[in-house]
Amino acid sequence: MTKAEFDEFANTFADAASQNTSFFDSDYGYFGRYRSNIVKRLCGPNxxxxxxxxxGVGLGIPPLREAFRQCRIVGCDPSQESLALARASAPDCEFMESSAIAPKPQFDVVTAVSxxxxxxxxxxxxxxxYCFERLKPGGHLFVFEHNPYNPLTRHLVARCPVDRDAILLKPKETVARFKRAGFDRVAAEYCLFFPKALAFLRPLERSLGWLPLGGQYYVCGIRP
Ligand SMILES: C[S@@+](CC[C@H](N)C(=O)[O-])C[C@H]1O[C@@H](n2cnc3c(N)ncnc32)[C@H](O)[C@@H]1O
Structure with a gap:
């Protein structure tokens, strides 16, 4: 999708995202907290x-802030309209186009969600x-992606206007690309298995990372 097309979706993105996922959890914040908790578990609190x-419009920023209170948080995106909304919703974070961030090691963590x-x-x-070059040695990259093996995920992607350009990546492709980019200790896990109706099973999620039925998966790698 071109930059201009994401600009066009900026104002409706938050509502569309929460409508599309409400069957799983009506609290859209659940997804961001879930991902931030994974980052915190693997990188520690410091x-x-x-x-x-x-x-995008910064939907993942508040849960990152909640998990890492003293941290400098920077968001980048090619869509100016999205960046403007992100800036308004999180004034204590920085937002800029990708080209404005120098290619030098400066981040402990980079996340890329969907x-x-x-x-x-x-x-x-x-x-x-791009992500590798901006991580400090020992820094972590987390890529969260839709799980192409989950039929429900594929159905949601197929009917979501924002995803009309989507070409889903299998974990194997993502892992191979991480390794080509130079990342070490690359590992993939499936995640987001249980909707709110089955919330009592959510404590099991951490032991199911091998099961290709999660709604999403993530790949983590470390810059040597
Ligand atoms: C589905 S949205 C996800 C936004 C945000 N990560 C979230 O979880 O709410 C995808 C975002 O990727 C951005 N994007 C598309 N191509 C990109 C690129 N080459 N580099 C960085 N961001 C890109 C789009 O502008 C859009 O904001």
Whole structure:
């Protein structure tokens, strides 16, 4: 999808995202908290700088702030309209176009949530390299993506206007691209298995990362 098209979706993105996922959990914040908790569990609480690559309108920023209170949080996105909304909703964070962030090691963590399926396959290695170059040695990249093995996820993607350009990535592709970009200790786990109606089963999620039935998966890698 072009930059202008994401600009067009900026004002409706938050409502569309929460409508599309309400069958799973009516509290959209659940998804951001879930991801931020994974980041905190794997990186510890003392993270000084986070970049949210492809932050969009900033829906993932408040849960990051909740998990990392003293941290510098930067969001980048090609869509100016999205960045303007993100800025208004999180004045204690910084938002800019990707090109404004120098290619030097400066972040402890980079997150990219539902971004890479919007990047054409031929540009994905360069985008991962972009993240790699901005991480400090020992820094973590987390890519959260829709699980193409889950039929319900594929159905939701197929009917979502924002996803009309989506080309989903299998975990195997994402892992291979991480390794090509230079990341070490690359690991993938499926996540988001149980809707709110089955919330009593959510404590089991951490032991099910191998099961390709989660709504999403994430790949984590470390810059050597
Ligand atoms: C589905 S939205 C996800 C936004 C946000 N990460 C979230 O979870 O709410 C995908 C975002 O990826 C951004 N995007 C698309 N291509 C990109 C690229 N090459 N580099 C960085 N961001 C990109 C879009 O502008 C859009 O805001």
């Amino acid at each position: 993270v000084a700088n986070i970049l949210d690559f492809g932050c 971004v890479f399926h919007h990047i054409v396959p031929s540009d994905r290695d360069a985008a991962l390299r």
